[in-house]
Amino acid sequence: MKRFLSAFLLLIIFKSNVTAKFLNDSTAVNIFTFQGGYEFGSNSISNDLAKTYFVNGFISDPMKDVVSKKLCHTNRFGVDVTANFQFQHRTDSLFGLKNSYYKIGFSDIFHLDSKFSKDAFELFFRGNKEYAGKTADLNDFELTQLRYQQINFSYGHQFYQGHDLMEWSAGLNLNKGQQLLSIVAPLASIYTDVYGEFLDLNAKMEIHSSDSSKTKFDSFNGFGPSINMAFKWTDYKKRELKLSVENFGFINWNENSTSVSTDTSFRFEGVDVSDLFEFKDSVLQTINLDSTLVQPYLTNRNRQSYVTLLPALMKLSYTIPLENYHLRIETAIQHLAFANALPMIYQNYVYRVNRHHAVGLKVSYGGYSGFHAGINYQWNFNSWMLQLRSDQLDGFLMKNGTAQGAFVSLSKYF
Amino acid sequence: MKKRFFTLIYLTAFLLFACKKQNENPQWDVNVLGPLAHATLGLNNLVGDSFITANNSGALIIRIDTSFSNLKLDSVYHVPDTTILTSQVFPAFPSTITPGTTFISGNNNVALGVSNVQLKFANISAGFIKLDFKNTLQSKIILSYTIPKAKKNGIAFTITANVDSGSVTNPTFFSQTYDFSGYSIDMTGSTGGLYNTISYDVQAKSDPSGYTFNLFGGDTLINLKTSLLQITPDYVRGYLGQNNLNDSKEINLGIGGLIRSGTILLDSINMQFDISNYIGADIQAYVDHLISVDNRTATNISLANSTLIQHPININRAIDPFYASYNPNPALYSIVLNKNNSNIKQLIENLPDKLRYDIKLKLNPLGNISGSSDFIYSNQLVKTRIQIDMPLSFAANQLTILDTINFSVASSANVDAIGPSTLYVVAKNGFPFDINLQLFLIDENNIVTDSILVSDLIVSGTIGANLLVSQSTTTKIPIPIDAIRKSKILATKRIAIRATFNSPTYPLLTQLYNSYHLDLKLIGDGTYYIR
Numbered sequence: 001m002k003r004f005l006s007a008f009l010l011l012i013i014f015k016s017n018v019t020a021k022f023l024n025d026s027t028a029v030n031i032f033t034f035q036g037g038y039e040f041g042s043n044s045i046s047n048d049l050a051k052t053y054f055v056n057g058f059i060s061d062p063m064k065d066v067v068s069k070k071l072c073h074t075n076r077f078g079v080d081v082t083a084n085f086q087f088q089h090r091t092d093s094l095f096g097l098k099n100s101y102y103k104i105g106f107s108d109i110f111h112l113d114s115k116f117s118k119d120a121f122e123l124f125f126r127g128n129k130e131y132a133g134k135t136a137d138l139n140d141f142e143l144t145q146l147r148y149q150q151i152n153f154s155y156g157h158q159f160y161q162g163h164d165l166m167e168w169s170a171g172l173n174l175n176k177g178q179q180l181l182s183i184v185a186p187l188a189s190i191y192t193d194v195y196g197e198f199l200d201l202n203a204k205m206e207i208h209s210s211d212s213s214k215t216k217f218d219s220f221n222g223f224g225p226s227i228n229m230a231f232k233w234t235d236y237k238k239r240e241l242k243l244s245v246e247n248f249g250f251i252n253w254n255e256n257s258t259s260v261s262t263d264t265s266f267r268f269e270g271v272d273v274s275d276l277f278e279f280k281d282s283v284l285q286t287i288n289l290d291s292t293l294v295q296p297y298l299t300n301r302n303r304q305s306y307v308t309l310l311p312a313l314m315k316l317s318y319t320i321p322l323e324n325y326h327l328r329i330e331t332a333i334q335h336l337a338f339a340n341a342l343p344m345i346y347q348n349y350v351y352r353v354n355r356h357h358a359v360g361l362k363v364s365y366g367g368y369s370g371f372h373a374g375i376n377y378q379w380n381f382n383s384w385m386l387q388l389r390s391d392q393l394d395g396f397l398m399k400n401g402t403a404q405g406a407f408v409s410l411s412k413y414f
Numbered sequence: 415m416k417k418r419f420f421t422l423i424y425l426t427a428f429l430l431f432a433c434k435k436q437n438e439n440p441q442w443d444v445n446v447l448g449p450l451a452h453a454t455l456g457l458n459n460l461v462g463d464s465f466i467t468a469n470n471s472g473a474l475i476i477r478i479d480t481s482f483s484n485l486k487l488d489s490v491y492h493v494p495d496t497t498i499l500t501s502q503v504f505p506a507f508p509s510t511i512t513p514g515t516t517f518i519s520g521n522n523n524v525a526l527g528v529s530n531v532q533l534k535f536a537n538i539s540a541g542f543i544k545l546d547f548k549n550t551l552q553s554k555i556i557l558s559y560t561i562p563k564a565k566k567n568g569i570a571f572t573i574t575a576n577v578d579s580g581s582v583t584n585p586t587f588f589s590q591t592y593d594f595s596g597y598s599i600d601m602t603g604s605t606g607g608l609y610n611t612i613s614y615d616v617q618a619k620s621d622p623s624g625y626t627f628n629l630f631g632g633d634t635l636i637n638l639k640t641s642l643l644q645i646t647p648d649y650v651r652g653y654l655g656q657n658n659l660n661d662s663k664e665i666n667l668g669i670g671g672l673i674r675s676g677t678i679l680l681d682s683i684n685m686q687f688d689i690s691n692y693i694g695a696d697i698q699a700y701v702d703h704l705i706s707v708d709n710r711t712a713t714n715i716s717l718a719n720s721t722l723i724q725h726p727i728n729i730n731r732a733i734d735p736f737y738a739s740y741n742p743n744p745a746l747y748s749i750v751l752n753k754n755n756s757n758i759k760q761l762i763e764n765l766p767d768k769l770r771y772d773i774k775l776k777l778n779p780l781g782n783i784s785g786s787s788d789f790i791y792s793n794q795l796v797k798t799r800i801q802i803d804m805p806l807s808f809a810a811n812q813l814t815i816l817d818t819i820n821f822s823v824a825s826s827a828n829v830d831a832i833g834p835s836t837l838y839v840v841a842k843n844g845f846p847f848d849i850n851l852q853l854f855l856i857d858e859n860n861i862v863t864d865s866i867l868v869s870d871l872i873v874s875g876t877i878g879a880n881l882l883v884s885q886s887t888t889t890k891i892p893i894p895i896d897a898i899r900k901s902k903i904l905a906t907k908r909i910a911i912r913a914t915f916n917s918p919t920y921p922l923l924t925q926l927y928n929s930y931h932l933d934l935k936l937i938g939d940g941t942y943y944i945r
Contacts, residue, residue, distance in 0.1 A: 056435045059442035127444030127942065196447035196937045197840060270449035270936060 030414050031088040037407030039391070041368030042077035044070040044121070047395050047404045050077070064125050066400050071118040074140065076340050078113040078368040080311075086152070097157045103171070105152040108217075111311055113368070114143040115340040123190065133194035138203075139187055142340055146308065147179040148251060149217075154228060163236035170229050175310065177222025177251040180210040182308060197269070204263040208306045211256040222253035226310050240319040248312040248337075255305045262300060311339035326352040342366050346391075348376075356380050362391055369403040385411040442944050443833065450837070451936040457806065457845075457926055468928040474806040481799040482771075484661045487792050490654060490693075490777070491531040493645045498524040500616050500638040509629045511553070514622035517635040520615040521604040526642070532609040533652035534786055537738055538597045541645035547588040548637040549577040551629075554621035557588070559638070561614045563600035571597055579624075582633075594645065598738075601652070609652055609786070614640070647792065649738050654695045654777050654788040661796070662772035664707065676813035676914070678763060681805055681923050685751045685758045687722060688799040690744040691729045693777070694789035697796065699727040699747065700774040706766035715764045719756040722749050728779070734789055742794065762804060773798065806926040810847055810915040818856070818910045832900060835940020837893040841872040842933040844886040846924045847915045848874045849932065854910040855902050862910070863902045866893060872932070874918050881924045886933070895940065 040050050049063045086105035094100035119136040128136065154171030185205040192199055210221040226249020232242040317332035330348040335341065344366035352358045360376040374391035387409040390396065395404030457466055457474055467477050500519055526533075549555050554576060561571040573592060580586035600606075604613035618636050620627075629635075687704075691697050702724060704717040717723055730745040753759040775796060778788070843849060853866035871889070878884035917924055 053440045056437040056440050058437075059440060064442075125442055125444065127446045129445035129447040129939070132447050192447060195840070196838075196939060197449055197935055199448050268449060270451040272453065273451045273936075274453040274455060 029090050031086075031090075031411055032414075033084075033086045033088070033409060033411040035084040035086070035407070035409040036082065037389075037405065038079070038081040039403075039405035039407075040077070040079050040395075041392070041403040041405075042075070043369050043402060044072065044075040045077045045402060046070070046399075047401045048399065050079075051404075054079075059125065067121065067125075070400075070402065071121055073118065074115060075118065075121065076113070076115050076342070076368050078336070078339060078341055079111070081110040083108045094155070094157075097159075099158040101156045103152065103154040103156075105150075105154075107150040107152065109146070109148055109150060111146045111339070112144070113311070113340045114141075116141050116143075128190065128192045128199070131190070131192045132196065133192070135189050135191040135200075137189055138185060139189065141183065141185040141188055143181070143183045144308070144339070145179070145181040146177075146251075146310070148222075148310075149176045149178065150174065150226075150247075151176075152228070156230075165234040167232040167234070168230065171227065173226040173228065173247060173249065175222075175224050175226055175249065175251050176220055177210060177224070177253055178217065178219050179215050179221065180208060180251075180253055180257065180306075180308060182206075182208040182306075199268045200265065201268060202265045205261065207258075207260040208253070208308075209258050210253050212258070214256075221256065222251045224251035224307070224310075225249050226312070238321045238323075240317075242315070242317045242319070244313075244315050246313040246315075247310050250307050250309050253306045253308065256303060257306045258301065259304050259306060260301045309338040311341075312337045328352075336367065341368050350376070350378075360389075364391060367403075372403050374405075383413045385409075385413070387411075437945075439945060444942050444944060445940070446942045447939045448937065449935055450938045453934045455932040455934065456928065457930070466928075472927045472929055474926045474928055476802070476804040476806055478667065478800070478802040478804075480665065480667070481797055482663065482665050483795060483797045484663045485659055485775070485795040487790070487795065489659050490657055490790060490795075491528055491533070491650070493642075493647065494527040495641065495643050495645075496524060496526050497639060497641045498522075500636060500640065501634060510626055511551075511620055511629055512626050513553070513620055513624045516617060516619045518615070518617050519636050519638075520617075521613060522616065523603045523608065523611050523613050524640070524642075525608075525611045526601070526645075528610045530655040530657055531650075531652060532655070532786060533601050533650045534609050535651040535737075536599050536601060536647035537649040538594055538599060539646050539648035539792070541594040542591050542643040543571070543594045544591040544641040544643055545573060545575075545589070546639040546641070547575070547577055548634075549580045549586045549588070550582045550634055550637070551620070552579050552581065552627040553624045554579050556619045556621065557638075558617040558619075559614065559640075560617075561597075561599070561612060563602075563613060564594075564597045566597045579621075591643070594642070612642075649740070649789065649791050651694075651737065651787065651789045653782045653784070653786040654693070654790060656779070656781065657777045659775040659777065659796075660772075661775065661798070662702075662770075664768045664770045667766050667769050677811045678765065678813055679809045679811075679921055679923060680759055680763050681807035681925075682753055683759050683762050683805075684803045685756075686799075686801040687749050687751060688797075688801075689727070689729060689747045689773075690797045690799070691746075692732050692742055692744045692791065692794035693796065694731050694734055694742065694787070695777050695784070696731050696779060697729050698776045698779040699729055699796075700724070700776075701727070702772040702774060703770070705770040706761040706764045707768040707770050708764050708766050710765075710767065713764055714770075715757065715761050715766075717751070717756060717758065717761055719749075719751055721755075722751070731784070731788070737789075740791060742789070742791065744794075744797075762802065769800070771798070807923045808926075809917040809920045809923050811920050812914060812916060814912060814914040816910060816912045818908050821906055821909045831943045831945060832895060832938075833941030833943055835895045835938060837895055838935075838937040838939060839891040839893065840933075840935040840937060841889045841891070842886040843872050843889065844875045844883055844930045845915075845926070845932055846874055846877050846881065846883050846919070846930070847917045848872065850914040850916075851934075852912045854912065855906040856908040856910055857902075857905045858907045860908075863905065864899060866909075875930070877919060877924075881919060881922060882927075883930060 040047065042050070044067055046063065046066045049059055049067055052059050052063060084105060084107040086103055088101055088103045090101040092098055094102065117137050117139060120138045120141055122130065123136045123138070151174045152171055154169055156167060156169030158165060158167045160166070183205065185203055188203040188205060190199060190201055211219070214221055226247045228246045230242065230244035232240055234240045313334060313336050315332060315334035317330055319328055319330040321328045328350045330350070333343060333345045335343040344364055346362055346364035348360055348362040350358055350360040356379060358378040362374040362376065363371070364374070365371045372392040372394055374389065374393050376387065376389035379386045389407040390405055392401070392403035392405050395401040467475050469475060500522055545559060547557055557575045557577055559573040564571040571594070575588055575590065577588040578586045599612060601611055602608050603611035616636055616638055689699055701722055704723065706715045708714070727747055729747045732742040732744045734742045751758045849872040851872055854862045855864040855866060857863050873887045873889055875883035875887050876885050
């Protein structure tokens, strides 16, 4: 019902009758923009389970069953939630260059990605009982969760080369690390004895986490730079070729970060309670199984700084305008590096309804999931521009979909 | 425009509502199978490490080694608090006292109220001297108090004090207490021929920078009260007399304290009984009785041996390498009892929780034959030691032991998260006896709320040739855990453990080896709530 309502509301917006004209944004001097959105994608985790997990709901067996049917040898998922404020000022001349602009922005970014085996999911969500007498293969497990804030400074410049319009921009991001959890286990397995008498844990694993006592928005647990670079070539037929790299950089998490590494095998046979039967002593026994299981295994624990590469988006796109049809077709290949994602290709068809409205259809394949179709909508009125987009509309419509996202942007031109 | 605005508001509200957190954490259930706890129990767990030893073949022996001494030094001698008055009165004629005039009261003896002994020397480990001086003279008095034969680091005990002038009607008082510990005292008095006696000197001098004053006949020149308080020697020398000492008590023996019922049969047993005399005086010991006390069955068995029991035993004096060495060489009396010369086997088969003894000692039965060179250290008198070696070759018949331990679940979350489950106790028994093991949950009101293990038998290991265990036997006991039992576990403050042992080959005796043990594993099989 919720998915139906979402799609219905979007259709209502598309069909709204507007008479305002499109803003010629190339003439605007200042642009103030707010953007926000989220995106989830996976080749196996269903939207239903992911949403239930993130809203702290109860994950039922039918939800797990849906995922289990989709699980393959290597599974992925990624989550991005961002909020961004940005100010752009266009000037006739800056640093001696005409037709320049600069941007200043602030972003709050949450990113989570993981690569995991089929057994890892089954073990995590269903327990180890089904693995009695078997080994659960957890090899090649990776999970990274980042929360950081970013201040962005960018400079751009446009110039003509013959009849072709060239534009380049470069930006520096200063990133403040709020929270990190990174688990990398190239080798990991758990064997459950057929009668449950012991568990054999075998892992080569590293766990890094930021200062657990400081997790709030204003916590300053790390710092690092990242850069943005873009180049756009528009020929006289307004065909565009664009190459960009966004957010290529790192965060150096401070010395209060915790690092745990292990490269060993460990047999767990339960808590040793032999003292319980020391009939000569009266000892106080307290039982805390969690720590007893984990602590002997993860003994190599240090406090030290740690560097994480940030997810960086590399993108190459080519756009063809079909003016007679009020249509622009963008074909692109992109890759979110250092984030367990696969390369993605997509095509985006944008149809300009009139000066105020434009609608688009996007088809994509890759990233964290497979094939998806999305829609986008742009509405210009007076000096405002509203953009709504979902690259995975099927995620709202299909119950067992494995991707979902929504994006909203509101800009003010003056 | 208004319509679009409200559409946007509705969409935003819808999205926000869809993201509302339903709980504090994501929730799901998992089915777990795995070990929770394990224990490997040898006989040392059941009896105590200190009791168990093994010979070269690994055969286990219970060794009980207990020493006891209930003698008190007070029963030999005691130094009571003593107060003596030193007074010097001027002759019955008037006189003029010039500044710096000295009044001496020397070679004073004080006999301590010590009875039954004739002490000539003592090292004081604790005690005080209190001086009370009253001055009725019209001059400040410089008081000097010395015990010349009480020395610490070679320096005699000396006190000097100034006491302001006074009068008969309005005297001036001086009172001070001094630590007397660490002093060595020759107690032969000022002449050297006495005993239990301390000599001291008192000197009083009128203020050298004062004024001349008149004395009348009968005026008191020195009025001093000396108190010896809480004098405690740690070493004395002299003649200790022919005191009769008595040492009787009940002591815990260890092996029987945990046993609730049942009987055992033993193969053999040796008990060595030692009396060590650390006193520098001959003693005659008389062991009136040594009784195995089983309070569980109210059965007492007295040791029977004509050499030890109710028979005078003369023991020589200890030898001190040098005076006040604090490391005397004791004289030892020792006797070994076994099933051939005593009823010691029956004594131990009684599974005593206590041993009751009564030993009488007489000092210097031959009188003062040492020339008053007896000595005694306060912390080393007469020690009695019992060493029991009992090869663990025995047969148990419903031998039941019981102990309780404090217990609490560290966090209720550990138990709250457990859904319908079954715990399995997997017992691999390598002992040659069947075990019935039960854990009772006891709440804060000392009420047993549950029996954790049902009464399934942990079957003995397979007994092969020569009554040796050839392999362990595995027994799996299920324990269903439901909500009621969970709540009882949470409320548990103590756990009582009861184990009953039965030898399948009873009454044949079975030797126990250190390779025998009982492996217990607690395995969880059920639903765990991830919350």
